[in-house]
Structure formats: structure tokens, C-alpha cells
Amino acid sequence: MSLLPSPLSQTAPNPTPEPLLTPVAPAPGQGSTGVTDTVIPVQPGTSTTGGFLPDWSIGEWLGYSGVIVLALALTVVATTTLWWMLHAWRSADDLRATQFSSSPRPARHRFTLLVPGRHEEEVMGQTLDRLAQQDHPDFEIIAIVGHDDPGTELVVRQAAARHPHLIKVVVDDSVPKNKPKALNRALQIATGDVVGVFDAEDEVHPGLLTVVDSKFQETGADVVQGGVQLMNFETSWWSLRNVLEYYFWFRSRLHFHARSKFIPLGGNTVFVTRDRLAWSRGWDDQCLAEDCELGVRLSSDGAKVVVAYNPEYVTREETPPTLTSLYKQRTRWNQGFLQVLGKGEWKALPTLRQRMYARYLLNMPFLQAATGLLIPISIAFILLVKVPTPVALITFLPLVPTVVTLVAEAAGLTEFGRVYDKKVRVRDYVRLVLGLIPYQVFLAAAAVRSVVRQLKGDGSWEKTEHTGAHRDAVAVPTPTPALATATMEATR
Template identity: 70%
Template sequence: MSAPTTHSTTGLLTAGSAPHPILTPQPSDDGSYVPNRGGAGLGHAVAGGFHLPAWTPGEWIGYSALVVASILLTAVAISTLWWMLHAWRSRDNLDGTTFSATPLPARHRFTLLVPGRHEEDVLGQTLDRLAEQDHPDFEIIAIVGHDDPGTDRVAREAAARHPDLIRVVVDETSPKNKPKALNLALQTATGDIVGVFDAEDEVHPRLLSLVDSRFTETDADVVQGGVQLMNFRTSWWSLRNVLEYYFWFRSRLHFHAKSKFIPLGGNTVFVTKERLDWSEGWDASCLAEDCELGVRLSSAGAKVVVAYSPEVVTREETPGSFTSLLKQRTRWNQGFMQVLGKGEWKKLPTMKQRFYARYLLTMPFIQAITGLLIPVSVILMLTVKVPTGVALISFIPLAPTLVLLAVEFTGLAEFGRTYGEKVRARDYFRLVWGLIPYQIFLALAAVRAVYRQLRQQNGWEKTEHTGAHRDAPAQDATVTPIGAARPAPEPAFLMASGDER
């Protein structure tokens, strides 16, 4: 019986015949490159290890810019996300951020400082609101400029309405700024705790009683209360500005306080007179006097407590124009750079604290570098075929950014429930649409701050106020009283575990 035959694509193979050679790539005779085998000649031999790609100088610059921008954006997004979620990472964190439901009896006298400059439209109502505090022992000092008759008139009219509570101090220094005004009023303060408010603030009448109790409960040197911007529908950027404040005071400041390094807020902050006398008040040459004071007090071991109860947050408005917002953010960034250069943070006792301080205070530089690299990266991606590895790296920031956006969605919904504001579909759309433009704006403000700092332009750029937040519903009608059960569910990103991760 004959052996079976096998048909193949290369011909007929019979039993007993030899197989054809395996088709293995062989070195070429001229020593040229062979697929999957490298160079055949001695001049093209490839040793094991890493070899730099053969890019032109322009490609090296462009691809490196894309990689650096991607790494910076990723680092900023991840750290921002971690800080934003601090208050919700455990139930203990969330419960520990609020004022006491039943405050202790008053034990301190308060001096409230309210500087105002060209703010006659909002100052009078703020002073009247402060005079309604239910605390038994406090005074209010309004500070006005000698060259600002409109604000001076409004302040004196309020003092006439509340002669036992309000007095006016005139600042005759030049040039004028907020820390100078605060230091002037501090000289005549009679309270053992000094609080700072801005001229447009809407302050809850129970706030001082709750703060007084917090000082007694914790033996704190500083108590930082909550501040919340309200007019989130005013412009495309106001929504993001509002959410920034929400996460900053609701969560991030609590993380910084727990880390024992905290840049204080500009208002609704209360410091013992003893600590202010020790620090000789505020640094009049710093554009972020609140941050600078917080760094100095943290370096000296002061105990800082942050408390945020939506019922009693101080309500404010976003800047009235995009230009005002740009100037405000530039001033903050430049102030952070001044604090970094001053070096007080180097006195913090632990390496971890110094790391947090350096990272937070260098954020304007990081944002500025990222802002300069983003256009280069975009142009490169649109005009040049980017190598696969570089392209993959450029997509890394997308993951934390999408998570960040999801957290902002949840935060916006909770903001609406907490403050009785109806959040519509178009608000969520504006939140998504404004993500990239707002990041570009932050980078622009950082670049401008670096430019001003390098040119030693330290003039105070004031933010105008119009009282837009006062169109919102009255505070008492929009929030649940302290200690009462809340009908709204907990945020979706509150972890079930009681342990902080």
C-alpha cells in the first residue's frame, strides 16, 4: 500500500522526502540591517541596552516639552484630587470638620477687623450684618483710607447706627494695602481674639459663638472658618471658581491643618491676640498676607483648627470680571512665591511638612511652566508625527483628570443640595466645557505672576465687588440647622470604610 501524500502551499511532499529549510532571515551579504536581528556588519552591531532615538534637536525639544508637561499635569491632578477628597476619605474626617452642634458658653472677647477700599456699595450691609452677632462680647473696627470719602461715609453711617459696636480707623499710609490696614487697626484692638472679614462678606449671626466654643474645645491658637462663593451662574468661569472654594474650605484646608502646615484664608480667620502680637501682625510687603501668616504660625508650632459647617459659612461673590479674576489669582500666586522666597517654611520641624510647604508654594512655578509647555505640545501633536511612546505618555494626565471631573460633578450636586441651589443640566455642561479653558487661565495667571515677580512689581491689584452673592436666598432658609438630620444623601465619593486610606 503506497504511503499517503501531503499537499502544502509550497508543493507536493511525499513520504521519505526531506523537508524544506526553515525560512529564517539570514544576514545580508552587504552587512545591511536585517529585520528582527539588527545590523549584520560590525558598524551596525547593536549591543544590549538603551539607545537614544535619532531625533533632530527640534524634535528633542518638542518631545521633551510634551513629556514634561504631561508629567507635571499628572502630578498636579493627582495631588489636587487627593486633597479634594480628604474630608470624605473617612467618616471621622467628615465628622471632624464641622462646628459643634451645641456650643459652649462664651469665654472670649472678639475684635473684628473689616478693611474696605472703594467698597461703599457693599461695606454698609456687611457691618450691619456683623453687628447682629449673638455673641455677648465683641467689637468691630472698620478701616478706611483717607483718600476714599465714599467708603469712609458708609463706615461712619454704620458706626452711627451701632455706636457701641463699630468704630472707624483711618489709614493715612501710602501706598495702601490690606495688611497695612489690618496692622493699623490691630494697634487699638481690645479683644483677646482677632477676626478678619472682607467688605463684601455675608456673615451668619451665630458664627462668633461657634468660633468661641471651638477655641475653648481645642485650645487652638487659630480657628479658620469656612468661606463660600455663591454666584455660580454669573459667568463661564464663576462655576469653577465656586467649586474651587467649596473643595478648598470643605476639604483641602482640613488636610493642611492635619499636616500642621496651612496657608490661612484671607477672611473668616480668627487668631489669638497673643499670637498676633508675637508675629507683629501681618507682613505688609507680602501680597498673600494670609498665607504668609499661616506659614509663620505653622513654623512656630501654633495650633490651627479648621471648621466648616455649611449653615454658617461666610458667603462671598466671585470677582466681577475676568480681568479682576486674573489680577486676584496673579496676586495670590505672586504672594506664594514671596512666601517661598522668604524661607520661613524651612523652620517646619519635619521633612514631610517641608515637602508639603515646598510643593504648595512652588505651585505657581509648576503652573507657569506647564502653561508655557502646553502650546508647544499642542502644536507638536497637530503638526508632527509623534513617536508612540511619547504619545502614550501624553495621555497619562487624562486618567486623573477624568476622575477629577467626576468628583467635581458630585461636588456640584452636593453644593446645590447644601445651599438650596437648583443645579441644571447646562451647569454640568459648563463644568465640562470650562475645564480646559480654566486650566489655561490658571497657567496664564501663574505666568503673569512670575513675570511680575521677576520685574519686582509688587503693587496691590484690588478686586472689585458688586454684591452679586446677595441676590442668593437668605442663609437661614437654605441650609439645615447645625446638628439636625440632613435629608440629602452623602456624597457618592464618601468611602464606606472608617479608615483613612
């Protein structure tokens, strides 16, 4: 047997392995303890103090805290909007409670229907004709026109000649003109114990007054707000969103506001008892949202407001014909809400909860606009700015109710098409999704403009023009100039 060492035993010793953690030399004046000190890498934003708070600079604390507060505020606004949108669909009982009675009671009230019009010769004659077809046994119609609007006056007086026992004509000579001034002028000669308001382009169901009369009797209400629905969703990308706004507002949101006993009324298809209008001395002719202002005053005085919605009884309207026109209309509404907020009638509400709710609701147009504008900014911030992971996750919170809202809008569009017998195409859903952010930017721009006008003291009324896009083609008689002159002279 060989006694020579094995070849394995002659190999060179293994090299010393590299340390996993880098040694740190002891500080001057400190001796070695025999234990190797190491540097542990620290993740950005992680506390090095052994506590639970991140090790941020003052600037980082301010910046990240602001982002977090903004994200939480946007989430609250978006969630509130979603909750109001879906209120009517919480249960089958809630949905049924929002409707008119299927078996209306016999008529008891006399109605006065006010229809103001300014430069509405294309649509107002047909509106008056259809209002005159109501099946209620006791009502009158008062059409109000400006003294400087001969075209509309002609159409209105012709309608009065066709329905001499139903339609009266009032000429408003106030300067400058606006809708509440016209309404107050006609209220002076109204004979009904319930007064209703309609716009010059409205398509009204012939059985509406019958079910409204029954609702007053069933509930003992001071105010009954009926449904209003824009119809021409296929006209443009923004008209689609405008139509859905009305659908959710009258189908669901107003019912929630009425249940909360604080409600901004709609501009038409609203019926108020004559006693309540006498108490309020009509409409505030200095407010650009006279409907909202009247609702706030009546709510503050404890008036009972009932909202009812049936698709077959809704008043049908059209969206503004141009984006510029919609921009001016939304500016006027927002500025009117600002005026109502500043007027302070809501401070007379009996409970703190109602007053806080009123303040929140009157600020809602601006909060919604800010939400829509800041969501894309938040997304860009998340993608382009490096922030700690927890902060980044919080900034995504507003997207959750926003996405759910978009899904609810798509479902609402489907239901709208079904109940109104409108064909909804795939391209309409695509426009709905793609129009989300542009429409929110548009609303934000209108909100900013309303604030600027209010600060400048500009309370001028910007009228929304109408073309009858929601109506079927129906021949409307157009008289000759000679017949027109004779009609006006005969009915003055």
C-alpha cells in the same frame, strides 16, 4: 486497458514559489554556507543590538526622555491636586472632623472683628449691619477706611451711628494703602483676646462667633479658620469654576494642610489669638498675600491651626465681577505666594518633610497652571507627532487624574447645589467641562504675569471691586447729603 499516460501526468511542472524572505547575497570574500541569509524588517525604536534599550539617536533620547519626564511630572501634580480635593471625603469620620460642634460651649472669649474697606460704599454698610447681629455676648467691630475715601467713610460712620456700642471707625492715612496696613492700624486699638478678619462684602452667619469660640475651647487652637464660599456660580463660565475652587479649598484642602501642620490661611473668616498676633507683630504689610504669609509664620513657630467648615456657617462672598478683575486678583495671590517662598520663613519648619511640603505647596499655583497649560499641548503632541508607542502611552498618563478631577468637580457642583439650595442645570455641567482648558490657560497667564511683576519689583496692590452679586435685594438706607455730613461730623 490503455497504457497511455494519464492527462494529469502530462501537465507542466508547478512553477517555483516566490521566497517569503528576500535572499541576501554573501559579502565579498565570503563563501556560501548553503543557508540562505535573510533581512528581517525592524520596527522603529526597536533595539537591534539584542539588548532591552531602544535603538534611538542621541536627539531621540533627549526628546523622548524630556516628554516622559514632563508627563510624569504633570501626573504627580494633577494627582496631588486630586488627593487634596478629596481629602475630606475619605471617610464619614474625616468629614465629621471638619465641622463645628453641634452643641457649642458657653462663650469665654472676647472678639475683635476687623473689616477693612476701600471704595466699598455699595456693600460695606450692609456687611457691618449683619455683623452687628452676632448672637455672641462679647465682641466689637472695627471698620477701617482710607482718609481719601469719603464715600466708604460715610457709609461706615452711618453704620457706627446705628450701632454705637459695637462699631468703631479707624481712618487709615498710610500711603500707599493696602489691606495689611489697614489691619495693623486697627490692631492697635483692638480689645479682644481673639481677632477675626472679614472683607467688606461678607455675608456672615449670626451664630458664627459662638461656634468659633467653642472651637477654640475644644481644641486649644491658636488659630481657627472658618469656611468662605463664593455663591454666584451662574454668573459666567469662569465664575462657575471660581466657585468650585473655593468649595474644594475650604471644604477639603485646608483641612489637609492643617493636618500637615503647614497651612496658608484664608484672607477672611480667620480668627487668631491676640497673643499670637502680638508675637507676629500683626500682618506683613509688604506682602500681597498677607493671609498666606501669616499662616506660614505661625506654622513655622508651631502654632496650632484648626479648620472648621459647616455650610450653614460659611461666610458668603461673590466672584470678581469681570474676568479682568479675577485676572488681577489671581495675579496678586500668585505673586504673594512667590514673596512668601522667597522670604523663607518656611525654612524654620522642624522637619525636612514639612519643608519640602512647604516648598511644593508655595509653588503649587505655578505647577497647577503649568499642568493645565501643558495638558492640551501634550494632546496635540500625541496627535500630530509620531512617537514610539510606549512613549505615546506614557504621555496619556496626566489625562487620567485630570479626567477623574473633572468627574469630582461635577460631583462637587451637584453637592454645592444641594447644600446651598442652588439649582444646577445641565448647561452648568456643560460649562464646567468646556471651561476646563480655557480656565487653565487663564490661570497660566495670571501665573506668568505674577512672575513678571515680581521680577520688575512691582508690588502694588490691585484691588478687587465688589457689587454684592451674592446678596438678595435688600433695601439699604441712603441718607441725604445734609444727613451724611452731620453723621460724619458727629462720629469723628
